Amino acid sequence: MLERHFGPLRMEEAEVEALTAASVAQRPWIAPPWKLAAAYATAYQTGLEDPAMEMLPDDRAARLEQFERHILGDAVRMTDIAMRSGPDEEVSFIGPTACLNPYATFEVA
Numbered sequence: 001m002l003e004r005h006f007g008p009l010r011m012e013e014a015e016v017e018a019l020t021a022a023s024v025a026q027r028p029w030i031a032p033p034w035k036l037a038a039a040y041a042t043a044y045q046t047g048l049e050d051p052a053m054e055m056l057p058d059d060r061a062a063r064l065e066q067f068e069r070h071i072l073g074d075a076v077r078m079t080d081i082a083m084r085s086g087p088d089e090e091v092s093f094i095g096p097t098a099c100l101n102p103y104a105t106f107e108v109a
Contacts, residue, residue, distance in 0.1 A: 022096040
């Protein structure tokens, strides 16, 4: 899923798993059921993700779309993907509390 949006990535499988686990840990309600996720992964690998999404009931398709959006946002926030100088650089998981903005201020809501 990340490669579809960011292009080919050099990211170790353990780093991808850590990113996914951290993202789901922050929002456990967004994780799709494993059967749905596995079916979508297979459809994506075969190039059939668009027809597969159209065949899903609206609530399932919306859940997958929401999950994908959160993972993409977390990939930018929790990895060094935005700091790469080129597409050949390896992407690393920084952590769930990483913030690369030196001017950021945080307030408790």
